[in-house]
Amino acid sequence: MKFLHMLPAASIVLAAVAFGEEKVATPVVEEKASEQQQKNSVSNKQCAKDDKQCLKPIERIKVVGQRINPISQSSEGSYTLDQKLIEDYNFGNGNLNDLLGVLPGVQYGESAYQSGQVSNIKPPEVSIAGSYGQQSGYSIDGINNNSKLNTSNATADRNLLQDVVGHSQEVFINLQLLDEVTVYDSNIPAKYGQFSGGLVLAKTKNAEQKTQYGFSYRQTAGSFVEYQRFYAPTFSGDDTLPIPDFSKRDFSAYYSTPLNEQSGISTQLQMLESKESFDQLGTYRQQVQKNYNAMVKYHNHLTANDLLTTSLLYAPFDADYFDTNALNSDYNTTGGGLVVTGQWEANRDWGDFDSTLSWRNSTNNKETSSQRLLWAKAEGRNWGEYTDSSVSAEGGYGDIEKIQDTIAFSQDFVLNAIRHRWGYQQFNVGYKLEHQHTQFNRLEDSVIYNGVVISPDINCNGYTVDCVETRYHRPIAELEAELGRPFDFTNAEDVLLFDQNIAQTGQYFQRRQVSPQSNAEAKVNYLSLYIEDEIDWERLTAVVGLRYEYNDFFKNHTLSPRARLKFDLTEDATQAITLGINRYYQGDVASYKLNEAMTPMREEVRKVLNNRPGQWEAAKLTSGYGYEYKDTKTPYSDEITLAYRAQLLGGTLEAKWLNRKSKDSINRVKGFNETGQSVLFGGNDGSSEYERISLSWMANFDNQHVQFNLSHAVSKVDAATFDGKTQTINFDGSRSTLNFDYDDSELVFLRTLTADGNNRDALITRNDLGLERRDFNRPIVANLGWGGEWGAWRLSAAARYNGKQDIIYATNQFESYTEATTICNGCAPSKREYPLYIAGERPAFWLLSGSIKYSFDIFGKDKVVLSFDGENLLNKRTYQIAPKTTGLELGRRFWLGISYKH
Template sequence: MLGYNRNMLAGLVASIGLLPLQVAAQAVDSNQDNSAAEKVLVSTETTEPKEDQDNVEHIEVIGRYIGIEAPEAFGRFMLSKDFIRNAPKTTGDINDLIALLPGVQLSEDALAVSQAGEIRAKQISISGAQPWQTGFFINGMNFNSRLDPGAYNRSEGAVNDVQGGPQNFNVNSQIVDSIDVYDSNIPVEFGGFSGGVVDVQTASAVQSDKARVSLGYRGSNSDWNQYHIINGDIDDDGDAFSTDLLTPEFEQQSVNFLASTPLSENQGLLVSVNYLTAKKSKVSFREIVNTERQNINLLVKYSLRNAFFDNLDWSVLYAPYENRNLQENVLNSELVISGGGYGTTLNAEKAFSSGEWISEFSFNTSENSREAPPHFYLWLQANGKAWGRDTAVDDDLDDTQQPVSREGGFGDLDKTQTTATWRNQFQFNDWQWGRAEHRLKVGFSAQYQALGRKRNADSYYYNSAVQYSASAGNNALNCSGYTLDCVELSLAKSIETLEAELGEPLDFSNPEHILLYSDNVLVSPQFFNFRIVYPSENIRVNVNQVGIYLNDQIHWDRLTLNAGLRYEYDDFFKNHTLAPRFSGSWDWFDDNSTLLVFGASRYYDAGLATYKLKQESKPYYTEFRPILNGSLQAWVPSSLDADLRYRYEGLDSPYNDEVVLALKQSLGAFGFVSLRGIHRWQRDQLARASESELGADGYRYAYQDNSGFGTSSRISLAWSASWRAHSFWANTDFSRTKSNGDSYNEAVDDVSLDELVWYIGNGVGSLTTQSAVATLNTNFSRPLRVNFGWHADWTEAFSTTLNGAFTDAYHTAVATGQYISSGNIAWLCKDCDVDSISVPIYRKVEFARRWQVNLATRYTLSLQEWGNLTLSVDITNLFNTRTYMVTPGNDGVETGRTLWAGARWDW
């Protein structure tokens, strides 16, 4: 292990003390990277052979418990199979486990009631970075999504994009053997990130000389869960009841299967599958409707040992995701979101006389696509288009807000990503130079990535309905054959019949006549005089990247240094970048009990293919239509007929600089503790230039520059210990994140129409943009957090695991689900007879401090020759505390105690 004293032996211990401390008296080569289990340092003492001992050499092994951190310079946390298996969990998403570590945070919506019944991987942030700035790897294969990784929180019916996320695949812990998480001093072999790294390993197919079969089932449903129904008029602990609020109804089921068998003495085959489904209710038009989701993780792995290659693993991962959903309170809005895909990796290792060669080839393809109705309509609430009155959203509108009836969707949109990567590393044998010992490794990587975006037909967004009146001598509305976006007057009885029944002509100054006429109207006339057109498109872009790195680990006396340098080049930005990675440790007492760790590193961001796809995407354009003597005319492109196009030219590559100072201390029988301080500077971040430019082709071009910057500071303290059949861990971190994008006063006359929103902060509202509001969200900047855990093996058959978390209060901006008239938008379409459009409303809120405790119980029954049966119960929010996702003054529902029950048979 890097940074270990050469005179020590390394051994393995069960995960975080999940079993009593046991140390194997087996020497582990210091070249190996034993990330699959926690580490224990051991010292040895060899006695002289004696005749009565039959010349058997005796080795005394003394163990020192370390936990999920190793005494090394890298900022690495290691979660083993036992830790993963025993930790309380819900759907099994690995990000829930990673969020237990210091410096790792889940998105604020992870606890929202809207997540009940969801099965997507939750967003995480490492060291204050955005979720898409984390590098995700499984068996060496990168599974970051570059299609638009910031689209996680977008609506299922997003206007010109598809709800997505930072990861290609939703990885379930069932197929995982171990997870390494790096938050600082990250090794030089990792690239394409500026936050942290999550390195996932699946189990080897060569584990024993016997076949193994495992079958499991876990499930949860809303009847087993509890909720807090909050009445916003009463500021209490959530016991107030509001009959207008409904708790979600859902059912989740997870089926697991694993089979592995040796094929010969040195080869084996493993098959592992997890099938996760969810049925979830929504309230739409005050009625309960059902939606469905499913996620599959199928892993097939072949392992070969001690042949031409010392180690050879070939794995195939099939991981599709599907979400059958609809937009709430939107008529005819059923849609299907498809994600995930498949990937394959080939990992080979071979030792030579001069060192060891490691080669990894991976290929994966994924999608982030949508099937939906082709057009979207924001009708005014009126006779014939009055279904918006049956929604909870529009109940409490004030005079400035606009009652609408929504219909349709934004069309089919297919987005695909294909990535092929080849990585090679050669680690030379240790060599001596003077008093220093060196360990040199060099590596090379090449990546091809292609992204596609396809819309087969134009999609129209109608958001400027006009109520037509035939009074004052106007002719009746004639839709001129436009039946989709215009409705003419429809009466139950003709005017002549109505007047005949009255016995007199209609008098619109008479209130009784007005009421009678209103009751006779089946459909009030209205039409759209403005629309946004999203044109059909078929775009494919690709980016090639290469990377070269070297690292020299220098061990001299008590000092260990890692001096690394990584070079990268891509054919989009066309920048040659050099990222130094320098870290080290000082062994204070020369026994690995006290390490002073330090480091200074640079990490360059990825996402290049995302930028290129955005640059090549077709912009929308706007159309309007005049009306003449009551007859609608043809649609006409406006003089400002194009949305922005984006340009990334002459830019530097964004990067983060990091400095680290840490202390790692063994406490003997009291475990292991680490204290670290991390500061990062975000430099050359991409930001919109101050003004767009009108090109000769009539398009407006928004150029990006490198004016973005920010800082992130964190202090964290972590501790773990093991005592007999009990193990404990705890960590806390205090962080501060700042950015130059902390204002929402962007120029709204330089953005896309679908980016406009109304933001209300401190009681004052103004027109701004989606991206500007996003900068206000302290989504991953909680000032103070505390996590803790306790595992106990009470008997050989029964065990429990308890963990908990505390989060301090913070502010953010949330969507209200309401709309408001934008006011004058003549600057968007000077030739259009359009006064305003409808835009969504966002509001600044404060989330109160919260705490939550989770519990997992396991009981194993021996079935003798038929194996073992393990029964499990996982309880989230054991004490049924509030999440405070419903802010003061608002009505809403919060999740309380949730329960999962399961059984697993192992043979």
């Protein structure tokens, strides 16, 4: 409706009908203003009483009707959720991603349904248009909120060697701060870039015309949750799987007031805290997570045509974790950050423009033990038996500090529409400059000990960390004195007595991988320009745009053509088709530059002479791999979309076909540089394809809303994207060796079921595990949502169906691998241990969530609201536990809350 200020009154009525508004009052014209006066008027901005630019009289047009439903009525592929819908679908932690799942084409990663998610306060990652979480764009009040510190590894494991568990978003914003959320899955305007997936735009609230304040408190706990237990055939029947004990609290407060007729200020504070007890190898211990949101926002109408807005958002995150299957594995992670923004919106005779300056700082840090040891599951080091693991794990991966600083300035110009005899034409142009500085600092050497050797006669020679000697409950001489003879190891009774007397079996490590203390940084500058030309001719609206981007890391000049078309099939605009052909370039390049700057790990071994381990020395393979990106192209996605929309039963029906082909995806090519060091070169041989068909209907009525959507999606990843085989098979086929200098944290076992019913274990990289996982590739997803308000009661519900899919389960177990070659002269044969994952099929399931709110007035106009928010109300299975394994699944759970509003 951007041209309404130039249309005659009768056209306004038609335009309102076209945009789905049911009731339109006859326009009230107080006095016809000149065209120049209409240009000077500013919509949605207050005029100061003494401002001479606030020209009167002007044409007043009053439109009475219902709010437009979430489905866009333009050629853009967007869905907008207002405050009412945000509040109705706030069932979980109250963060942004919890809300997005009600929209078509939005899918959650597997972590969203795991039992640990009930206590986790990080938002679950979501996929929009088949992309990974970090491939979509996130924005708060026009400021980019994407974290370049995150990698896809964070979705697979929480504790990593070369990384800190991150998230696709820099800060986690609470829903109570938001005025509206707009989600794009297709036909995204040329104004937006640096993503190859979808786009999420969050807009925070401004101060109202009257002073408002209030607070709210919500809580859930272990007693509010039902779990479902599942047991492996080998699980002991002497005990039952323990239920986690946790509590999670959500407190928020706000204050909003006008300072005068031109300005106002709003402040909000929110705290989300979770405490949960986990069974760590037979001992219950507590994990604690905290997330804060503090925001101050000030606006000032400098003139009738100028609005200044400044804001400060501080959202830190802190968590204390531990590995449940490893001793001495405590680690603390901190994240989140600070966003400072200044925005100037102005209206001039020639059009509107926005100028925005922002500074963002975020961190992703970890503090933990610097040594990770995979002991043999032997006497004295046998805690791995508790989880049926082949090893007993201990320790952590060392302290890491990751920092991102970003300064950005942008200007967007919307020129006045040009009236032609055949219709209207309007140009939008803009640019953005951004400087980003990211750092990866390993604060200490991190050592992974793998390849243990059991040696009852070992003398540790002063080594205390990576070697243990055999210990006995009673001295051997004392037992032999009681026997009256030395032990006879051909006698079964003597052997049994000797074994029962062992308190600890001697073992030592003869190899280790050291990731040295190091500092890496990446400074990347971005430049983007765009232009869009929108043409309205009778029933046709066509938008053609072009976006130019440049970053000085890849040093690629990219052009993104954007074109979309909308044609009204009927004169009253109740039916329309839209067509789009677009290209989106990936924006996350800082992580690649950090990889290139990191110091590779080094391999060390030691010999044993006379049962005494010697000093650590460089192995034959002295170092791991590095990264190099030369002549690497920027990955991109090409999109074709076709949609049909119709006004039906008071709402909007949409049938959409969407096809995305990702090209030039960066894959890793194994090789060597000029010095002979192993290098993973950045190639552009990767590709993937996503195709979706969806049917949606959404409607807003006087006191309620209804929405339904059904999506069928297929995602394919080309084989060239994968790292491929990690092993080279010998000529006799009996043993194998690694075909590259992988570090031990990079490799995992994936178990699949062969056609003859046997298990096949393949050693693959974590990169390939993520591609095999296809975390978001659910073929069929359906949503049904409803909400309404009747007097003091407000009710809402949402049902979600997830179709069956191929999936990969984590087992918390390890499998052994023996290399064919010896690691050093004089070294004993040894095995290396890697985590085990299982591929399987997850059945379909569906979940029902709902909310009940009751409000009553106190102290005149003040209001108190009592709330109940529940998830999985019918206690359905989510099939998160692999077949024939032991674990917990989340069942029914709910929150209770109270809020006060003035």
